[in-house]
Amino acid sequence: MDLPVNPAPLEPPPTTDKPAMRGRQVACTACAMHPLCYPLSAAEGWLNAVQTRRRLARGERLYRAGSPQSALYAVRAGFLKACAPGPDGGRFIVRFLLPGDAAGLDAFGTGVHPTEAVALEDCQVCEIPRYRAEILAEGIPSLGAQLRKLIGGELARSQEHASLLTRHAASERVSRFLVDLSRRWGERGYSRSAFRLPMRRQEIGEHLGLTMETVSRILSDFQSRGWIRLSRGGV
Amino acid sequence: MDLPVNPAPLEPPPTTDKPAMRGRQVACTACAMHPLCYPLSAAEGWLNAVQTRRRLARGERLYRAGSPQSALYAVRAGFLKACAPGPDGGRFIVRFLLPGDAAGLDAFGTGVHPTEAVALEDCQVCEIPRYRAEILAEGIPSLGAQLRKLIGGELARSQEHASLLTRHAASERVSRFLVDLSRRWGERGYSRSAFRLPMRRQEIGEHLGLTMETVSRILSDFQSRGWIRLSRGGV
DNA sequence: GCGATTGTTTGATCCAGTTCAAGCCGCGCC
């Protein structure tokens, strides 16, 4: 059973969601892409820009580095990483993607994805074809502005992250990472104090410019100080 | 003597430039913002979106971190840094701005500048008021796309830089920085092999996540190996 | 030109985080 492709509205104005995949789905109204998906909500009834929902199995790629930008994506359920793979097998993880986050925006510069997005667990992703986004942006000025806002937000975040990498020591990077993740889970209605940490130590390291060993040591240290309590895949 | 404010076109389709300020001005046709400044070039005669040209003295700020986004900027002549100042006096330099570069795009996320731009030498900067950019983007679809392209390009660059910061050792950061700067000067019609390096060691360090001492040592090392030759403010 | 100020180079020491290595834990699979 797959989700329907290209029906006018995938669903009516969604305020409540049906029992979701693994209980981890985000409501469309809470999604970063909501203004794009439902650009004409009040004015002209529901127009849904999303044409496809894709399911991704753990480890599957949403898009590849170097592939042309065919669509914008919104994470509906699950957890992904957006990463820039290096030639040597190493990689830098640009950002972890939670339900409600937008993905693939960095391809607007060249029309080609400079990074790739990989599912860290089974995911559900909404897809707005690029041509459709372009057409809608032409017709609806506020949508163009929304798109600029999304990309600009990513830019500011990326700069902020680069600043974190240069100006802060390892333990501060890890603590800020935890606080940031806690906040983001919180914004999605989950507990800020007990949240999932579904990526591996290695991947946290690749995001923060540290080795897996250092990340592990720092987390253990935080735990021994009583600041956090670690469990399998959670804090 | 200041440049005129808000005349219909500041100048006719500029292919040649008059003897420029310190001989370092970029032609409008080579500017990243050109498609925005002259959106209707062929079709409807010259419409110039730029309303103001500002001169900045060395050390002057183009915009401040935390101030609302009132305009987009294009560097016409001179050299600036875009930096994120920290509370402790330290800062991270996001990017150095050469003639033809766009600035202030990272404010599209929140409408507030997360960074500031400071002139490293006397500069001339074109300014497109934000409201004007918005209006033009509504009227001219290609302009909206151009704006997305500019912001998306900055995003990809920023991610690439963050990757450089995490995945490469000091000497590689410096060499890549030099190669990149060389390329950028080259694109502007200057020599790729003998170019200006108008920022201080300290500032190179703040851009690359290194101390001034390390930058100086690495540059001296490159010179002693015969890879580069350093002169006052140049390579 | 002279002295002050600001930026650069070089040297010596130190330490945070890496690297290498070994054990551990949880989980899936035969």
Add this chain to the structure above:
DNA sequence: GGCGCGGCTTGAACTGGATCAAACAATCGC
């Protein structure tokens, strides 16, 4: 169950770059 594998933790030694410090070179104001 027991075995194996992938991820996590912990330990010990090493090292790249930071830090501290001092000499040096340009530039500016007078």
